[in-house]
Structures are given as structure tokens and as C-alpha cells.
Amino acid sequence: MDPFIVCENLVKIYKVAELEVVALQGLDLMVQPGELLGIVGTSGSGKSTLLNILGGLDRPSAGHVVVNGRNLLKAPDGELDAYRRREVGFVWQQTARNLIPYLSAQENVALPMTIAGMGWTEKRAWTKELLEAVGLWEHRQHKLAQLSGGQQQRVAIAVALANKPSLLLGDEPTGELDSTTAQEILALLREMNGRYGLTTIIVTHDPQIARAVDRVVTIRDGRTSSETIKRVADVEAALAENIEASAPAPVYEEYVVVDNAGRLQIPPDLREASGIGDRVTLEATEEGVLIKPVAGENGRGGETAVSSQTEPSSQEPAEKSSWWQRWRRG
Structure with missing residues (x-):
């Protein structure tokens, strides 16, 4: 349709x-x-x-x-x-x-x-x-x-x-x-x-x-x-x-949402929690794409990351949260 x-x-x-x-x-x-x-x-x-x-x-x-x-x-x-x-x-x-x-x-x-x-x-x-x-x-x-x-x-x-x-x-x-x-x-x-x-x-x-x-x-x-x-x-x-x-x-x-130009907007709460400033690094993993802040920006290190996954990890309890962050092509 x-x-x-x-x-x-x-x-x-x-x-x-x-x-x-x-x-x-x-x-x-x-x-x-x-x-x-x-x-x-x-x-x-x-x-x-x-x-x-x-x-x-x-x-x-x-x-x-x-x-x-x-x-x-x-x-x-x-x-x-x-x-x-x-x-x-x-x-x-x-x-x-x-x-x-x-x-x-x-x-x-x-x-x-x-x-x-x-x-x-x-x-x-x-x-x-x-x-x-x-x-x-x-x-x-x-x-x-x-x-x-x-x-x-x-x-x-x-x-x-x-x-x-x-x-x-x-x-x-x-x-x-x-x-x-x-x-x-x-x-x-x-x-x-x-x-x-x-x-x-x-x-x-x-x-x-x-x-x-x-x-x-x-x-x-x-x-x-x-x-x-x-x-x-x-x-x-x-x-x-x-x-x-x-x-x-x-x-x-x-x-x-990832638009047709490949752009996505990381929600402000995730950006703040992960210490993401104006730039990030991307790393391909078996689970998807790992988005990491650049070390030293916003006074934070580069250890924290926002992970892209297609499904919640099997190691996490189902009751932990009903909200999962996912990246999806629009």
C-alpha cells in the first residue's frame, strides 16, 4: 500500500x-x-x-x-x-x-x-x-x-x-x-x-x-x-x-530518526548524560554503530558512549525500562 x-x-x-x-x-x-x-x-x-x-x-x-x-x-x-x-x-x-x-x-x-x-x-x-x-x-x-x-x-x-x-x-x-x-x-x-x-x-x-x-x-x-x-x-x-x-x-x-541525508538528532538528555559536545566518533560493532563523544569536549572524557542496538540486550532485565533508544532509517 x-x-x-x-x-x-x-x-x-x-x-x-x-x-x-x-x-x-x-x-x-x-x-x-x-x-x-x-x-x-x-x-x-x-x-x-x-x-x-x-x-x-x-x-x-x-x-x-x-x-x-x-x-x-x-x-x-x-x-x-x-x-x-x-x-x-x-x-x-x-x-x-x-x-x-x-x-x-x-x-x-x-x-x-x-x-x-x-x-x-x-x-x-x-x-x-x-x-x-x-x-x-x-x-x-x-x-x-x-x-x-x-x-x-x-x-x-x-x-x-x-x-x-x-x-x-x-x-x-x-x-x-x-x-x-x-x-x-x-x-x-x-x-x-x-x-x-x-x-x-x-x-x-x-x-x-x-x-x-x-x-x-x-x-x-x-x-x-x-x-x-x-x-x-x-x-x-x-x-x-x-x-x-x-x-x-x-x-x-x-x-x-535518520533522515534521507543520514542526519540524526540525539535527544538532549542523552547528549548531556554521555558528554557529547559538537563532535563525535563512530565505531562499527557487531550490534550496530557506537557513537562516542570526543575526549575533552564539554569537560568530559571519551569513555561514555551512546550505543545503537537493534534489540535490548539479553543481559538486561525486561522490567528495567519500557523506553529504548534506537536508531532507525526514515
Whole structure:
């Protein structure tokens, strides 16, 4: 099966007066059809820029980006506009970007269908199905002021699905919600992903995101830095029932991504613990590649090393940690 999204060496440069700001610098990413992906990173790392490019709201400066067979870098403006309106659903953090306050929940959901020219019978049935799916059919006549923040985001998810998109993008969709409501919204996004087969990408600072998705990609300095992949598929129950304390903790494996140019980013905690400065030495071993700091840099010797292994050593107890650092070619 071909990937749904392919980004290769993606670059985005913003020009501000005489300055150039590099938001993405050689980012690589691949997303499979129907995948539920979380993207995390610090402010300014490039994650929202990536989302805007994937949603057709912005164009990359260079590189290669294909979504569902469409080259977004080379697509004409008209084609990109049609892609944005018909194939992509957006859920934003701010209610003002998602919904029209003087319309009811039902009217907000039906509006994109009206604009797209959907027939009255189909529009009525689809609006009802979506509001039932997000649990708000009984509140369909309520205006936004009569709905809680979590209910407003549920309406926003229904609006994002109104035109039956193939790609759903969420930019900090839980950013203004309390932790319990945020869990519920993440669980709902996962449910919609499974029910309608949507490829779904959620950009967030929310630490709960790892429990809601199957893969988390970390972006640092405009590049994909690492991937965290869930190994236990019991997140739906834990999220829906809010039983974090009693649910068994999911097990994750963390991979450091090697991009197409052979670059990798060693996580800051490993760099500090290993005394890695600006340079390292590489040594091929039977287990993989040994990365060693240069003696004397950062006031540390060259004895400590970060080891690349394909599997945890058989000498280590299985209970030692559920997190293993691995290098993987992207």
C-alpha cells in the first residue's frame, strides 16, 4: 500500500523584512492511509508550519510533499484550493476559527455541506449522523454560548468531517480544555479515525497524546527528531473510561530518526548524560554503530558512549525500562 503522505527534505523559509526565518529545514515524514499520528515539539519547532503545508494553507519553499497522490508543491492555486475545501478537515484550538457563534450546532455542521452543494436529504442525514457520532444530537439547536468548551470542540470535529475529507488535521485541539475533557476529545478523535478511516494528524503540547495515538513524531529545529510507537493497543478503554490509574501502562519504543541525508538528532538528555559536545566518533560493532563523544569536549572524557542496538540486550532485565533508544532509517 502506498503511503498517504510523503514529505522528503521539506523546507519552509519565511521572509520578514530583511530577515529569513527557516521553519522547516529538510524534514522527512511518511504517513500511512488511515494512520492516527501525533506530532509534538517545542514552540517554534515547525510542527504547525508542517500542518499548514499538509492542509494546503501554505506552500513549502523546497522539497517534496505528496498527499494522497497530489503534489502540493506543484499544484496550481485552483487545485490547491479545491484540495483544501474538499479533502481536508481542520480542528483548531480557538473556537472562533472552528465555528460561527450565532449559528446553532446543527447549522454550523450543515453550513459546509450547503456551500459544497450537497442535496437537502443527504445533508440532513449526514448532519444527524455526525452530531450523533460526537454525542451532541440532543444539543443540536444550542448556540455556542450554551455549550461547554468540550462540547464546542465536539461540534468542531463534526464540522471538520462535514465534507467527508480523507485527511483530518488538529492543531492543538485540546489546548484550551481541562485534562479530563482533553482526554475525551482525544478519545473522540481516535474513534472518528477508526469509524471513517480518516488519516488523522494531531499537533499538540498535550503529554496525553501518546496514549491516544499509535505513533508520535517529535520535531526539533525543523526536522523529524524521533518517533515513539505504541506496543499495546488498549488506549481506547483507558481514554474513554478515564481510568489511567488502574489501566496497565502502555509500552512504548522510541526511535531516533535518520533522515534521507543520514542526519540524526540525539535527544538532549542523552547528549548531556554521555558528554557529547559538537563532535563525535563512530565505531562499527557487531550490534550496530557506537557513537562516542570526543575526549575533552564539554569537560568530559571519551569513555561514555551512546550505543545503537537493534534489540535490548539479553543481559538486561525486561522490567528495567519500557523506553529504548534506537536508531532507525526514515
